[in-house]
Amino acid sequence: MEIIGVDTGGTFTDFIYKTDEGKWGVYKLLSTPANPAEAVLEGIKKIVRGEKFKVIHGSTVATNAILERKGAYAAFITNSGFEDIIEIGRQNRSRLYDLFYKREEPLVPSELRFGVSSRVNSEGEVVEDIDDEELENIVKKLEDAKAESVAVCFLFSYLNPEHEIKVKSAVERLSLPVSLSHQILAEFREYERASTTIINAYVSPKMKRYLYNIMDELKDNELRIMQSNGGSISAQTASDESVRTILSGPAGGAVGAFEIGKMAGYSRLITFDMGGTSTDVSLIDGRLPLTFESEIGGFPVKVPMIDIHTVGAGGGSIAYLDAGGSLKVGPESAGADPGPICYGKGERITVTDANLYLGRLVPEFFLGGNMRLDRDRLTKYFSLMSKELNMDEIELAEGILTVANTSMERAIRVISVDRGYDPREFVLFSFGGAGGMHATFLAKLLRIPKVFVPKNPGILSAIGMLMADVVKDYSLTVMLKAENTNYTKLNSLFEPLVEKGLEDLKNEGVNKKIRIEKYLDMRYLGQSYEIVVPFEEDYLNLFHSLHQRTYGYADKSKRVEIVNIRVRAIGIPSKPVFETMRCGSSKLKSDAILGYRDVVFDGSFYKTAIIDRDKLACGNVVEGPAVVVEYSSTIVLPFYSKAGVDKYGNLIIDIEGAENEG
Known part of the structure; x- marks a missing residue:
């Protein structure tokens, strides 16, 4: 049986699969934001050779439904007098000094919140039973309102779910999906439990349509979905409990980093996943970090998740001038459509455009040469913005990357320094399509002595799904x-x-x-x-x-x-086995060097070797400055770095003087 890992990102959809010869193949294509399933199905059709196969998929459908407020028209049923608990919430303010701070509007409007006269006490005893006539009136209101989904959360239902089950029985005749809090989260703190249950009710119908669309095309082949907790579940479970897939894609990356790092002998990692839209970072100290206190879009989510911190800085992040004339980067992204200027349609400068302008991206080798980048389109846009800032184009391009790197440096400090960890004691594990172009610069900023770049870093999240x-x-x-x-x-x-x-x-x-x-x-x-x-x-x-x-x-x-x-x-299912190489000379084979070009570092042009990663062997050493190209990513090695190749084909990059500074 063939096995395929699929990760849908904001810019690219990534695939890893077993070839007929038993080797691993990789494939990337632009995402289809209007309907993410289109790119998923297109890629699978391109890859599949045999009749039977299994797909493990990381999806952004649940996440985007909340962030874009495009979920189901959901209703909320709770104890009488507690209908507004989701609007009252907690007194915490996320922006303490923001005088114009406003809470996010609840996912369920007031007209769809219903209270039932019933009560279970703190011992799980029924104090007041549900009135059947009152419940029937609520069911009629749900029908009249054309609700698409229902969340039910009663006080102390985790001790006695009798009333929630009764409500579900009454509502089922409307053929509506019903999310019960004792099944989603059997814990105290009714606000967080209600919020998590409502989010599930809000995203599950959309997730179900998405998954059923894919399953219809896959016929009898198996589809599994990555969860936020680092494990996979069946597509059926994912459609019923979609709240568990909120961090589906990033969780796959963390799992892949943990497993591959452990295989190579590194257990203390700071993962750095820079894609087209955002950057996800996590700290792994011998085990995957789990958190039970998360939020998305301003709403608490209390299901177990891998502890991942996200910032809006990716390859497609847009550079602009704020009201005060300062240069800013992100969080708005050009996404897959229109994409960066160099993709041929975009008209706003992105981080990817800045890397290309400085020579750190090699157009003819981008995605293995299957997608050519148009550097000539950049001239006009860089000229206009550099005049606005009164600086030359090279300064502007480096400035854009500096601003983006600073944002990502702050994110890494949040999960390390702010929690009492010294980044210098960890290895920076870099992946994502854009990660390799920024990792060495971040390591220098944070004084991290080593950077780890796995094979096929641009599709590591998809690899992680196969290893989950x-x-x-x-x-x-x-x-x-x-x-x-x-x-x-x-x-x-x-x-x-x-x-x-x-x-x-x-x-x-x-x-x-x-x-x-x-x-x-x-x-x-x-x-x-x-x-x-x-x-x-x-x-x-x-x-x-x-x-x-x-x-x-x-x-x-x-x-x-x-x-x-x-x-x-x-x-624990069977997992991919990666071949090892026999280690030999540090000297590169002649065909590993594809040529030389001028690349900008610190405002100056350096003659820089272009290296074909597929031609590197175990023991090879690449001295910076160099640009290492491969199908899914580009790795930039400044003059203060040196990369060695281990037996798995991973690049282990030493940052000169990083551990000795300061």
Whole structure:
């Protein structure tokens, strides 16, 4: 059976697949923003040779539906008196000193929020049952309003879901998709639970149409979808629980970086994924970082996600002058259409155009020569903007890249320095179509001594999807005082979640190689937030030590509370095996050097070698300045860098003096 990894980005849709000879092939084509499925299906048709194949896909459909406010016309049903909880939210302000700050408008308008007179108490006991006549009136209002989806969230439903199930039974006759909070997120904090459930109701209909469109074309072939937590799920599960796919594509990149880095002997990585529209960064310290406190478009999402920080700086990010005449880059992107100026249609300068203007992109080798870049189109636009700024065109191009690099440097500091990590102790793992052109400059800024560029970095997110496990996450609020429980009692509470995980993995087609991970959300009594602690016999001391490492203090005399229990059921499928090369001389073969050209670094032209990455062998060393070209990406090596090739074909770039500066 053939296997294909697909990642849809804002500019390109990327594919990796097994060829008939058993080797790995890669393919990129421009995305189709109006209907992302078109590019996905076009690429699959181009690739598929045999009759049976499996596709693992990272999709941006759920993300874009929220950011563009193009989801379903969704309704919200909750306890009477709590209809406006999603509008009231929390008192936190994301921009404290913004006098004109306004909250995002809720995804469900007031006329589609309905309250039901019912109540379950904090022990899970029914205090007031649902009135059947009142429920029927709400169902009639849903029908009259032509609602397309329904989210249901009652107080303490994670302890007793009876009322949510009753509402679903009543609404089902309208043939509407219904999202129940106890199934989406069985945890306390009703605002976050309601928000997560509403987001699922808002994006699931659109995701379902998208996935069914693809499945219709794939016939009987299997389609799996990447989740935000770094694991894959069936397309059917993804269409029902679409909130779990919000960071689908970036999660694939983090998984690919983690697995390939580990294979090559690097476990402490700062991942740097620069695509056409945005840049995603993450810090991996021996394991994939998970977060349970995320938001998208200003709305909290409390499902497990790989901890990824995103900024609006990519190859297609547009350069412009702000009201004060200062040069800015992003977050607006030229996307796939019209794209950068050099693609032939765009009329606004982008980061890609600046790289091409400085000679750091080689037009005849872009996408293996399948897509020619038009450098001559740049002259007019760079001339006009440079006159506005009273500088020459070279200064403008370098200025654009400096502004973009500064934005990405800040993003890396957020996930490292701001959290107590020293970037110099990590390796910068660079991927994405544009990552290789900026990684060495960022490493220099952050004094990171090594940059790791895998083979085919432009399609690493698609590779990560093939390397992902099947992961099912479960949680339950238990609210226990540590002094009133012990390891044995807690372990018994995990049993229903473990059984559910094993059953769901079986339904996902996984029967062998299963791993169960257990966690506790713990805090000192009186605190508002929890720390996720691996569940083991000495969990209490482990909590104290993690609290010390996270916050700089611990107090063993304080009472401790166990808030939630968590289970990760992980099915481990067969994964790609990458061939190794025999290592030899550091000297390049003559056909590896494609020629020389002048490239600008620090305002000066340097004679720079153009290197064919496909001709590099293990042990080869490339001294900067050089531009290394391959199908999916371009890697720029300034004069202060030197790259070696390891046995997997990865480029390990040393940054001269990085660890010794300062």
